[in-house]
Amino acid sequence: MRIIIIGAGPGGYETAAEAASRGIEVVLVQDGPLGGTCLNEGCIPTKALCAMDAPDQTRKAEIIAQLQGGVAQLLRNKLITIVPGRARLAGPRSVEVDGQVYEADAVIIATGSVSASLPIPGADQTLDSAAMLNLDHVPGKLCVIGGGVIGLEFASIYRKFGSEVTVLEFCPNILPKFDVDLSKRLKASLAKRGITIETSARVTAVDNGTVRWTKAEKDFSVQADCVLMAVGRRPNLASLNLDDLGIRYTPRGIEVDSDFQTSVPGIYAIGDITGGMMLAHVATAQGRRALNHICGQGDGIDFSVVPAAVFTVPEVATVGKTEEECAGMDIAVGKANYRANGKAVASGQADGWCKVLAGKADGRILGVHIMGAHASDIIHEAAVLVAFGATTKNARDIIHAHPTLSEVLYAAIPNV
Numbered sequence: 221m222r223i224i225i226i227g228a229g230p231g232g233y234e235t236a237a238e239a240a241s242r243g244i245e246v247v248l249v250q251d252g253p254l255g256g257t258c259l260n261e262g263c264i265p266t267k268a269l270c271a272m273d274a275p276d277q278t279r280k281a282e283i284i285a286q287l288q289g290g291v292a293q294l295l296r297n298k299l300i301t302i303v304p305g306r307a308r309l310a311g312p313r314s315v316e317v318d319g320q321v322y323e324a325d326a327v328i329i330a331t332g333s334v335s336a337s338l339p340i341p342g343a344d345q346t347l348d349s350a351a352m353l354n355l356d357h358v359p360g361k362l363c364v365i366g367g368g369v370i371g372l373e374f375a376s377i378y379r380k381f382g383s384e385v386t387v388l389e390f391c392p393n394i395l396p397k398f399d400v401d402l403s404k405r406l407k408a409s410l411a412k413r414g415i416t417i418e419t420s421a422r423v424t425a426v427d428n429g430t431v432r433w434t435k436a437e438k439d440f441s442v443q444a445d446c447v448l449m450a451v452g453r454r455p456n457l458a459s460l461n462l463d464d465l466g467i468r469y470t471p472r473g474i475e476v477d478s479d480f481q482t483s484v485p486g487i488y489a490i491g492d493i494t495g496g497m498m499l500a501h502v503a504t505a506q507g508r509r510a511l512n513h514i515c516g517q518g519d520g521i522d523f524s525v526v527p528a529a530v531f532t533v534p535e536v537a538t539v540g541k542t543e544e545e546c547a548g549m550d551i552a553v554g555k556a557n558y559r560a561n562g563k564a565v566a567s568g569q570a571d572g573w574c575k576v577l578a579g580k581a582d583g584r585i586l587g588v589h590i591m592g593a594h595a596s597d598i599i600h601e602a603a604v605l606v607a608f609g610a611t612t613k614n615a616r617d618i619i620h621a622h623p624t625l626s627e628v629l630y631a632a633i634p635n636v
């Protein structure tokens with residue numbers, strides 16, 4: 221069997237490696253460096269900056285190069301052919317790259333997403349996240365448009381570097397899709413660290429370092445040396461030739477079924493291009509599901525249980541349902557603070573909190589929301605509990621090592 225994968229981000233390259241390990245021949249088409257947005261201008265360079273006290277472009281480039289080497293190594297397999305260039309679908313089972321046509325039994329589109337912007341005057345004076353990662357100086361005043369994941373990660377990074385940071389968020393809460401309690405606690409914690417956050421703020425223009433916005437019909441402005449536009453990302457649909465093939469899509473992404481097959485049998489789409497949860501690990505999991513379908517195999521991947529982490533200071537992480545999503549259900553809510561945790565206090569990381577939601581009738585753990593040091597690691601225990609349908613009793617029966625931050629999760633389990 222042979223498949224063509226378009227795009228070598230975490231969706232495409234992980235699926236290529238997995239396919240080759242199953243004895244499938246892979247043509248992997250990549251326009252740009254291996255690793256896609258995640259490795260080159262997303263997850264990894266931001267985490268590199270998170271670990272620095274001042275922007276160090278040399279160190280950032282070394283980290284990316286080292287990990288690109290790792291991806292190249294993963295793909296070093298006689299069954300995988302990497303074709304550099306931009307792919308265009310030429311038929312239901314064929315793809316053209318620079319005039320050369322490749323045929324296969326199935327095609328997987330994994331071309332990711334690009335930064336979105338606002339249709340406001342002066343939008344061209346703002347930086348997107350990719351440009352922001354290449355800044356070699358620390359702006360005195362940074363204004364971030366959008367209090368979502370990207371906006372808040374950069375706000376935290378540049379606050380640590382010494383910038384005066386203002387975040388302008390359109391919705392009533394930052395991280396609008398997250399648990400509201402979690403979002404409010406994060407806002408308070410970021411404010412304590414000196415980040416100014418305005419919610420329900422509609423940005424109207426950027427004018428040579430002045431960002432204008434309105435709130436409750438009043439006009440405001442803030443001065444900035446640098447303005448980051450972080451209002452979401454949109455699927456990278458350009459030049460794929462979807463219309464000629466009759467592949468159904470909207471501006472929000474390519475339509476797929478539960479096996480990530482598009483409206484044209486044999487053509488699959490995974491990751492940001494489908495417009496769902498734009499997360500590297502979701503793209504990888506979707507690739508695995510698509511590959512299983514191509515191979516005629518089933519799997520038990522539960523796409524309703526997706527751990528997500530935001531690398532602010534402090535970190536936040538979440539899995540399962542938010543309290544708002546549990547509206548109308550009879551639930552018990554348990555909470556615990558980092559300041560009551562020995563390891564957190566001893567290590568000077570006492571700013572944090574954890575909330576566990578469980579069904580009152582059956583005790584099943586439905587959702588876990590954490591703000592605090594190492595939230596992005598602790599969340600995986602919660603993911604296991606939610607994925608396996610564990611009850612609060614099951615969770616309380618698990619001995620937790622002392623003294624660890626994981627005890628915060630244990631302490632937050634409600635008594636039902």
Ligand code: NAD
Pocket residue numbers: 338365366367368369370371373388389390391394395396421422423450451452453497498499528529530531
């Ligand atoms: P996002 O959707 O998380 O946040 C965009 C924010 O901009 C939202 O809060 C939205 O309400 C706000 N916004 C929209 N229009 C606005 C306006 N006119 N004025 C002010 N605010 C406005 O998108 P993002 O932060 O750009 O990230 C893009 C994608 O990348 C997301 O899907 C995100 O999950 C993903 N991502 C994930 C991680 C991570 O998991 N750690 C890191 C970076 C990006």
